[in-house]
Amino acid sequence: MEFRKRYSSSLWEEMDKLQREMNRMFDSAYTNRSGTVFDFPAINVWTKPESGQVIIAELPGINPDELDIKVIGESITISGSRNSPEESEDLKYHRQERGYGRFTRSIQLPFPVESERVEANYEKGILKIWLPRAEADKPRKIVVKSNS
Amino acid sequence: MTEELRKTESQKDEMVEQEQVERTRETRLFMPRVDIYETKENIYLVADIPGADQDSIDITLEKNILSIDARVASEKPTDYSLTYAEYGIGDFSRKFTLSNEVEKEGIVAVVKDGVLSLTLPKAGPAKTQRISVKSV
Numbered sequence: 001m002e003f004r005k006r007y008s009s010s011l012w013e014e015m016d017k018l019q020r021e022m023n024r025m026f027d028s029a030y031t032n033r034s035g036t037v038f039d040f041p042a043i044n045v046w047t048k049p050e051s052g053q054v055i056i057a058e059l060p061g062i063n064p065d066e067l068d069i070k071v072i073g074e075s076i077t078i079s080g081s082r083n084s085p086e087e088s089e090d091l092k093y094h095r096q097e098r099g100y101g102r103f104t105r106s107i108q109l110p111f112p113v114e115s116e117r118v119e120a121n122y123e124k125g126i127l128k129i130w131l132p133r134a135e136a137d138k139p140r141k142i143v144v145k146s147n148s
Numbered sequence: 149m150t151e152e153l154r155k156t157e158s159q160k161d162e163m164v165e166q167e168q169v170e171r172t173r174e175t176r177l178f179m180p181r182v183d184i185y186e187t188k189e190n191i192y193l194v195a196d197i198p199g200a201d202q203d204s205i206d207i208t209l210e211k212n213i214l215s216i217d218a219r220v221a222s223e224k225p226t227d228y229s230l231t232y233a234e235y236g237i238g239d240f241s242r243k244f245t246l247s248n249e250v251e252k253e254g255i256v257a258v259v260k261d262g263v264l265s266l267t268l269p270k271a272g273p274a275k276t277q278r279i280s281v282k283s284v
Contacts, residue, residue, distance in 0.1 A: 020162070042159065042235040046228035054225045058160075058198040058235060060262030085194075090187055097181040098196055125198035125262015128225075 040103045041078070041127075052114075052133040055107065060125030061098075067122065069129060071115045076131065079104040112137050160235060176238030180216065180264075184244075191250065191268040197240045198262035199223075205264060207257055212246045216264065 041057040057078065059067075067080040081102040085093075112134040119130045161179045180195040193214075197205065200218035208215045218240040224230075246268070254269040 043232075044230060044235060044237075045232040046225045047231040048225075048228045053231075054228055058262070060196040060198040062261065064261075085183060085185075092186050094184040094186065096183050096185075098183050098194065099181075122261070124201050125196070 039105045040099075041105065043105075043107065050133070050138060052111075053109065053131045055129045055131065057127045058125065059122070059127050062122070062125075062127075064122040067120075067127065069118075069120055071113050071118050071131070074109045074112050075106055076109060076113075076129065077104065077106045078127070078129075162236065162238075163241065173239070175220075175222070176236050178236070178238050178240050179242050180218070180240040182242065189270060191246070191270065193244070193264075193266040193268065195240075195242070195264045195266075196262065197259075197264050199237070200240065200259070200262065200264075202259050205257070205259060207255075207266070209246075209250070209252055209255065212250075214244045214246055214266075214268075215241070216243075216266075217241050218264070 041059050044056045046054040046056065055076070059080070059082075062080055062082055067078070070077045079102070082100045084100045085096070085098075109131065114132045114134045117132045121128050161181075163177045163179055180197050182196075183192075183194040185192050195216060197216075197218040197220075199220035204219040204221070206215075206217040208217075220237060220239055222237045249271040251269040251271045256267040258265045
């Protein structure tokens with residue numbers, strides 16, 4: 001059983017790798033595996049249906065005081081900026097791959113949010129936003145009564 | 149460079165295994181984006197390594213190959229399941245060949261908010277040495 005499990009996972013990895021290489025050959029740099037263009041910052045969304053969602057984004061080198069997070073109804077907007085690199089006469093750039101400038105991203109949520117209880121933390125360049133689902137919107141368990 | 153962050157910036161470059169030695173750790177491996185610039189005295193290298201801190205970064209300089217390795221612990225919110233993903237989580241690794249002679253003892257590395265900044269001082273007297281020609 002152990003052997004089979006390992007075998008199948010490496011097979012998937014192999015397929016994944018193959019697909020990545022195919023994409024590298026055919027695709028432009030603007031699209032990812034599924035062919036969609038992503039906004040900045042890229043996000044990962046974690047869900048626990050009864051309690052809410054956690055949105056995580058990689059935003060290295062940002063002053064958390066300049067991050068602006070707004071929750072309006074069922075959508076959240078994250079905006080901020082990353083300072084432009086130093087420029088000076090005696091400074092010679094060899095590589096410049098890191099982006100800078102302003103960004104804004106709005107994300108549509110699948111449920112209304114308890115806006116007072118939204119929490120965000122920024123650590124090691126990673127932004128985490130905890131979005132608790134509005135109490136009124138949570139699914140209710142209906143007790144079935146029987147008239148016996 | 150434009151004012152707005154380019155859309156392609158949101159995607160990390162993943163390393164393909166053929167490009168480097170195979171790994172034993174079962175995580176993905178990404179190439180950090182870097183800025184490299186130089187002044188008269190120093191070479192500066194700035195790398196984006198979100199998720200890594202001072203304890204998980206290894207910087208080595210062997211001969212003139214500078215290696216940056218940063219391990220990223222995949223933190224999962226407990227009891228939550230990943231429902232939508234635009235980026236992968238994995239370690240960072242990248243190697244550079246330094247062209248100038250670098251004062252190895254004087255290298256300073258600082259990490260803040262997922263950004264690693266390296267200051268590599270250039271070796272002083274070796275920079276340009278004029279050899280005077282004597283006439284006999």
